[in-house]
Amino acid sequence: MLVLTRKKDQTIMIGDKVEITVLDIKGEQVRIGINAPPDVTILRKEVYREIENENRKALENSGHDLENLAKIIKGYKIGQKIDI
Amino acid sequence: MEISTRDFGTVSIDPKDIITFDKGLIGFEDNHRFVLLGDPEANETLLWLQSLEEEKLAFVVIQPRFFNPEYKVTLQIDEVSELSGEDEGDFLVYAIVVIPEEVQKMSANLKAPLIINVKNNKGKQIILNDDRYEIKSLILAEN
Numbered sequence: 001m002l003v004l005t006r007k008k009d010q011t012i013m014i015g016d017k018v019e020i021t022v023l024d025i026k027g028e029q030v031r032i033g034i035n036a037p038p039d040v041t042i043l044r045k046e047v048y049r050e051i052e053n054e055n056r057k058a059l060e061n062s063g064h065d066l067e068n069l070a071k072i073i074k075g076y077k078i079g080q081k082i083d084i
Numbered sequence: 085m086e087i088s089t090r091d092f093g094t095v096s097i098d099p100k101d102i103i104t105f106d107k108g109l110i111g112f113e114d115n116h117r118f119v120l121l122g123d124p125e126a127n128e129t130l131l132w133l134q135s136l137e138e139e140k141l142a143f144v145v146i147q148p149r150f151f152n153p154e155y156k157v158t159l160q161i162d163e164v165s166e167l168s169g170e171d172e173g174d175f176l177v178y179a180i181v182v183i184p185e186e187v188q189k190m191s192a193n194l195k196a197p198l199i200i201n202v203k204n205n206k207g208k209q210i211i212l213n214d215d216r217y218e219i220k221s222l223i224l225a226e227n
Binding site for chain 1: 109110111112122123126127128129130132140141142143144146150151160161162166180181182183187190193195196209211219220223224
């Protein structure tokens, strides 16, 4: 990891298309501004990780009777208790 | 062409049906080629998104309209052009389903749906900024 120290209003460039600026520092919080082209995805890392984890959990779905589940989804009434 | 699937053995598919995810899926950025498998007559609600590159990579997916008719995805212009789409009708939306032990709690990821351009079979998993939608949106609740 490259470690840089910046003050408020200072900027870092990543490649020639991404710019990160420290906008404000208040106690433990840093407000960061990011300039990047639209094809660059910008995410809080924990959101990325959450989705990655959920994608992985989805792989554990083996052996379910999808047809049966599909019928249940189609015919579901709110509050109905399902016996699967 | 023949492909190996996780749950259905060897299956014959039409290469025209291959969906290309240039950026893969989140956490699976190296997997680009998938195909949707299922029996639309028996069950149009739940399909499998099967990887062509890795047999074990298969996801159950659902179109959100089947359990949340009000779900709307707003695509950014750059997302649309990345998939070379021209208008709304070009896109299908799917959400990845998680079926836990307690099947009643099965959920779909409405926060990070899969967008597929049906005209050129390009797909992408996008993350919505919208706070209304959850990573674990219950399918059997508030239908």
